Amino acid sequence: MGEVLREVRTGQGRTLRDVAASSAVSLGYLSEIERGAKEASSELLGSVCDGLGMTLSELLGLVQERVERVETLTAPVTLPVGPARAADEVSASAA
Template sequence: MILLRHELGEVLREIRQDQGRTLRDVAASSSVSLGYLSELERGTKEASSELLAAVCGGLGLSLSEVLELVRDRVERVETFGTPVSLPVGPALGAETVSASAA
């Protein structure tokens, strides 16, 4: 099952690290506590829209840009999680299985 807070946290962490910034720096620029930002990145807290907008602003991105990156991650996870149908031969009957086991 996909948890949106985990995907969001991964996106926020990747953006921050790509910018070469620390949690402390982003927390200060977004006026969000360091501990709360850390919990958001780990996917243990759900962000309100106001808080998420503040973090996005602190990262220098719009909310829509971050949500688009989250959407892309979710889509990728959904694609990987979709079972693939494989061609299978006819099922072996019980007598064939027991005969081959003997």
């Protein structure tokens, strides 16, 4: 979540100080949220979103997209496999 907040903020060309002031969140706390050192309550996230000019649902949508992208990259690869054969078929074909 912090990475997404930072990307939105920097995409707007804004500083931490500017967003902290417009969202009534301390500069240090906002910095810790962006770095992932602190987890913010939904009320605090709402304030930060207001300061960024976005809704909480927009932020959560961006986070969802990020999580889905990461899950896709880390999903196990399945290999095509034929139907299972009985042990006696395997030993007979090896002989």
